[in-house]
Amino acid sequence: MSSGIRRLYGITALFDNPEKLLNAARAVVKEGYKDYDSYSPYPIHGLDAAMKLKRSYIGVVTLVAGLTGATLLVIFAWWTNSVDYPLVIGGKPLFAWPSYVPLTFEMTVLFGAVSTVTALLAVWLGLPRNSHPLHETEFMKKVADDGFGIAIESKDKKFDEKQTKEFLENLGAEKVELVYYEARELTLGETVLDPKFITAIVVVALLSSAATYLGLNQMLLIRPWSSLNVQAKVLPETKSAFYPDGFAMRPPVKGTVARGQMPYRYANDLAGAEKYMQNPLLPTKHVMEVGKRDFNTYCSPCHGYFADADSRLQGQFPVPPSLHIDSLVTAPDGLYYEVITNGYQGVMPSYARQIPRDERWAIIWYIRALQQAQNPGEVAEAK
Numbered sequence: 001m002s003s004g005i006r007r008l009y010g011i012t013a014l015f016d017n018p019e020k021l022l023n024a025a026r027a028v029v030k031e032g033y034k035d036y037d038s039y040s041p042y043p044i045h046g047l048d049a050a051m052k053l054k055r056s057y058i059g060v061v062t063l064v065a066g067l068t069g070a071t072l073l074v075i076f077a078w079w080t081n082s083v084d085y086p087l088v089i090g091g092k093p094l095f096a097w098p099s100y101v102p103l104t105f106e107m108t109v110l111f112g113a114v115s116t117v118t119a120l121l122a123v124w125l126g127l128p129r130n131s132h133p134l135h136e137t138e139f140m141k142k143v144a145d146d147g148f149g150i151a152i153e154s155k156d157k158k159f160d161e162k163q164t165k166e167f168l169e170n171l172g173a174e175k176v177e178l179v180y181y182e183a184r185e186l187t188l189g190e191t192v193l194d195p196k197f198i199t200a201i202v203v204v205a206l207l208s209s210a211a212t213y214l215g216l217n218q219m220l221l222i223r224p225w226s227s228l229n230v231q232a233k234v235l236p237e238t239k240s241a242f243y244p245d246g247f248a249m250r251p252p253v254k255g256t257v258a259r260g261q262m263p264y265r266y267a268n269d270l271a272g273a274e275k276y277m278q279n280p281l282l283p284t285k286h287v288m289e290v291g292k293r294d295f296n297t298y299c300s301p302c303h304g305y306f307a308d309a310d311s312r313l314q315g316q317f318p319v320p321p322s323l324h325i326d327s328l329v330t331a332p333d334g335l336y337y338e339v340i341t342n343g344y345q346g347v348m349p350s351y352a353r354q355i356p357r358d359e360r361w362a363i364i365w366y367i368r369a370l371q372q373a374q375n376p377g378e379v380a381e382a383k
């Protein structure tokens with residue numbers, strides 16, 4: 001499969017206490033080695049200084065990535081809200097930056113955090129490399145437990161197998177060892193075209209598409225409590241299997257009146273309304289109060305508070321006749337009902353939508369009271 005070549009990784013030296021490690025680190029730096037590292041089971045004060053370590057660049061990565069995230073978000077928000085789909089929300093300007101602040105913050109954190117971790121893994125830990133020559137060595141076991149060590153890599157310019165080994169031994173190391181590793185030359189066919197690899201990719205693709213399909217198209221549509229949204233009733237504009245013609249929306253059955261839906265049969269039939277309609281209410285205190293309230297609200301702007309055509313609209317609208325003229329005082333209730341319901345001569349609007357049926361009759365009682373107050377004796381004739 002692969003041709004293994006044994007190569008020298010470097011030389012490790014183990015010390016039995018941190019003090020010796022510190023001294024060794026200082027000596028290694030002084031000697032001019034660059035490619036080396038120290039290992040200890042816990043952080044040792046002063047080791048960074050002894051190794052003359054510089055500050056890590058990782059902060060710069062975080063800063064640049066964070067600023068990139070913030071910039072991208074601002075551009076994206078500006079482009080979507082001001083260019084691609086300009087939409088005024090709540091009267092604010094298209095580029096309403098205060099509302100982008102939370103998102104900008106989120107993107108800064110997201111980009112900063114993800115890039116920091118990625119850079120750490122890729123650059124500092126050397127991914128995709130997933131093992132290290134020092135793994136599995138006795139040296140590593142020791143420095144992960146109670147030993148303190150230094151490893152100088154063979155790639156260091158000053159490295160010389162014999163000299164470096166002697167140098168480390170002279171520093172008082174307990175044990176100095178050469179560490180080898182297997183260098184493998186992999187060919188393309190062994191990795192990307194490996195049938196196992198391809199099978200794995202295909203299986204993962206099939207599984208993830210199946211899971212996505214089931215999740216989005218099946219599981220999301222499962223109704224845990226269907227009684228709430230599946231009810232035994234017909235909805236408007238839907239097909240009904242119950243009626244032979246398939247229509248769910250039914251006209252009222254001929255000759256019947258639905259509860260609370262008294263039809264008005266004298267629309268545009270003033271004569272009929274005058275002749276057949278009668279006020280169904282009695283002039284109780286409550287009825288008079290409702291009538292007064294509604295008259296003052298709906299009618300008084302044009303007709304005046306006392307129905308004497310004292311319009312408050314200052315000529316912006318035709319002034320109606322006084323409701324105290326003879327013809328109106330003697331007119332039957334049906335005329336009033338018809339005028340309130342359908343408006344009059346295209347000048348006075350219909351109040352059918354604003355004023356419920358009973359309240360129209362209450363208004364009529366109130367108008368009768370106003371008329372009687374000004375024309376005692378004549379109202380009696382109208383009845």
Ligand code: HEC
Pocket residue numbers: 295298299300301302303317318319320321323328335336339340344345347348349351363
């Ligand atoms: C926007 C103004 C306006 C409002 C509000 C208004 N009216 Fe009128 N009303 C008129 C005008 C104008 C006329 C006269 C129409 C005509 O003679 O052509 C009129 C005429 C009438 C008449 C006389 C119809 C006839 O046969 O001569 C009655 C009764 C009447 N209104 C009742 C009411 C009642 C009751 C209300 C309140 C529900 C009301 N109006 C609200 C403008 C208004």
